[in-house]
Amino acid sequence: MRIPLQISQNCVVASIQVDLDTSVIHQFRADLLQLLESSNATAVILDVSGVVVMDLLEFEAIKETIDMARLMGARSILAGLQPGVVSSLVELDADLDGLEAALNLDDAFQRVADYRATSAGVDQRKQGT
Amino acid sequence: MFSGSNDNQTVWGEAQTASEYQELYRITEADLEHIRALRKSVSDRISEMIDPFYLWLEQLPEYHEFFPDSNIVERVKSLQTDYWRIFFEAEINETYVAQRRRIGEAHARIGLPLPSYFAAVNMFQELFNRILETEKLKADQKIATAESFGKLLHLDTAIVVETYNRIIEDTLTSHAKSLMEMSTPVTQIWNGILLLPIVGIIDSKRAGDIMNGTLAKIAETQARIFILDISGVGVVDTAVANHLIKITQATRLMGCDCTISGVSPSIAQTIVDLGIDVGKVKTTATMKDALADGFSRLGMEIVETNN
Numbered sequence: 001m002r003i004p005l006q007i008s009q010n011c012v013v014a015s016i017q018v019d020l021d022t023s024v025i026h027q028f029r030a031d032l033l034q035l036l037e038s039s040n041a042t043a044v045i046l047d048v049s050g051v052v053v054m055d056l057l058e059f060e061a062i063k064e065t066i067d068m069a070r071l072m073g074a075r076s077i078l079a080g081l082q083p084g085v086v087s088s089l090v091e092l093d094a095d096l097d098g099l100e101a102a103l104n105l106d107d108a109f110q111r112v113a114d115y116r117a118t119s120a121g122v123d124q125r126k127q128g129t
Numbered sequence: 130m131f132s133g134s135n136d137n138q139t140v141w142g143e144a145q146t147a148s149e150y151q152e153l154y155r156i157t158e159a160d161l162e163h164i165r166a167l168r169k170s171v172s173d174r175i176s177e178m179i180d181p182f183y184l185w186l187e188q189l190p191e192y193h194e195f196f197p198d199s200n201i202v203e204r205v206k207s208l209q210t211d212y213w214r215i216f217f218e219a220e221i222n223e224t225y226v227a228q229r230r231r232i233g234e235a236h237a238r239i240g241l242p243l244p245s246y247f248a249a250v251n252m253f254q255e256l257f258n259r260i261l262e263t264e265k266l267k268a269d270q271k272i273a274t275a276e277s278f279g280k281l282l283h284l285d286t287a288i289v290v291e292t293y294n295r296i297i298e299d300t301l302t303s304h305a306k307s308l309m310e311m312s313t314p315v316t317q318i319w320n321g322i323l324l325l326p327i328v329g330i331i332d333s334k335r336a337g338d339i340m341n342g343t344l345a346k347i348a349e350t351q352a353r354i355f356i357l358d359i360s361g362v363g364v365v366d367t368a369v370a371n372h373l374i375k376i377t378q379a380t381r382l383m384g385c386d387c388t389i390s391g392v393s394p395s396i397a398q399t400i401v402d403l404g405i406d407v408g409k410v411k412t413t414a415t416m417k418d419a420l421a422d423g424f425s426r427l428g429m430e431i432v433e434t435n436n
Contacts, residue, residue, distance in 0.1 A: 081382055083344030090340065090379045097408075102384035103351050 003028045005035055011043040011112055012036065012074070013105070017050040020058040029065050036072045042116075044069050045108045049080030056092050063099070075115070077101065079108040147222045154284045156221065160277035164219040167274065170264060171217050175210055178256045182209075185252055195239060216281065229285050233292025243293055250286050254279070313342035322423050323352045323385075324416075328361035336372035340379050347385045354423035355380045358416050360391025370405045377410045386426065388412070390419035 001024050005014050012035055018024060032044065046062065048054075066076040078101045089096065102108035144153045171178075183206065186192055196202050215228065236246055257278055261271055312335060318324045323346055325339065343355060357376065362369070377387040388411045392400075400407065413419045424430060 078382070079384070081384075083341070083348045083383065086344050086379045086382045087337075087340050089382065090375050091337075096378045096382055099382065101382045103347070103353065104384075107351075107353070107384055 001027075002031065005031055007035070007039055007041055009109060009112070010039075010041050011045050011109065012039070012041045013045045013047060015047045015050070020054075020061055025058075025061045025065070029068060032065065033068060033072060036069060036074050042074055043112045044074050044076040045079050045102075045105065045112070046076060047079045047105055047108075048085070049082065049104070051085060052082055054085045054089065056089075056094055059089055059094050063095075066099070075100065077108045077111055080104050147226045150226060150284055150288070151221050154280050154287070156277075156280050156284065159273075160280055161219040161221070163270075163274040163277040164217055164281060167261075167264065168217040168219075171260060172214060174260055175213055177260055178213065178253060179206055179209055181256055182249075182252055186249070189245070191241075191245060195241065216285070219281065221284075226288060229288040230292050232285075233289035234296065236289065237293045237296040243290065246289065246293075247286070250282060254282060309338045309342070313339045315343050315346040317346075317350050317352065318420075319424075319429075321350075321352050321427050322354045322356065322420070323347065323350065324356045324358065324420075326358040326361060326391075326416075330364070331362060331369045331372050333368075333372065336376065340376050343376065344379060344383060347380060347383045352385055353427060355385050355387045356416065356419045356423060357387060357389050358391045358419075359389060359396070360393065360416070362391075362396075365396045365399055367403055367405055370400060370403070370407065374407060374410055386411070388419040388422060390414075390416045 001018050003014055003016055003018065003024065005012055007013070012032065014028070014032065020028075035041070036044070044066075046066075048062075062078075069076050078099060080103065081101060100111070102111055144150045183202070186196075196205070212232065215225070258275060261275060261278075264271070266274065312329075313325065315323055315325045323343070325343060327339070331339075339357075343357075346352070347355065357373070359365070359373070365373075373389060377389065380387040390413045392412045392414055411422075413422065421431075
């Protein structure tokens, strides 16, 4: 089972709708990192709105994938986490530091655009001095 | 609860189907036969049970509360006649169980106290024994029949009590739910901004309620900003601070920024004295500051008009 990936506005959008067992996560990482290398995408949006149950292992697997993407220069945003998933993760004492999340896909694209605008501004200032 | 060592045994209190009930109350085919044998004679003499029962009922203090007019008395009497008719058919099947459950529901809904129900059952047993005594049966058969009657009556009563229990549990659950909703009034005060003022104490149960209520509201309204006002919280210790930090983490994971407002001087002092690491949690002294910050993050501002 493969997790579908597509590129939109220079972002890789991954729509996670299935259980993340080991084989799925391996395939997903390979596909994602490959795509980050071949495209010039600088952000990854992980749409998890279809996930209603997530255990710690799956969550850790997602976090590791986000770390891998960061090493390749892309920042990741989790979009549309369900309330039930969030409260169970908090109850399971999952380490939530350093994660960026958005309400939905629109919000995620907005955050990427905002970030690009500010970092572009920083770049311009750098060039100006 | 008692659970049998044998897996095939019916576990106490978990009987669901008619056959499970029958096994639980040790009702044999012979018991049912005893009851059925009386069907004809009792149905002729049913008024000998119903009429004295109502005479007894009338002298109870609650009588007028539950039977305000004679129409109701007549209706209940006819229902009771049906009840005993079905009882003496002694066919224990799913319809029978379902029907007994409905009877329990009806009694629980009108708010009849369980002790009164038991007293009524007891009264009927006494009246039945009176009828039985005058039947033309051998002494040992009378004893056996009385025993069978007792078993069947207990079965009926048990089903009714279970239904009472279930209804009371349902009521408690719905009360707990409405209490939770009252204690966590998450309100949308502007497009994209939620506010929750907390008054009182925060224990882990309430923190969980706050978290669930807030997350559901964020998903529903797609709010980007959540303001948690703790000016009404008396004591902030390590446990409370941890709850608050968890709530902010959870909202952030939904994509909603959380600001804790109403941090009073004493709370600020306590937090630092206790060495609590609030991490990246954004805090403000007043709700006004938090709101102004929320507006600016949403790219909005409040403008005074000159009139």
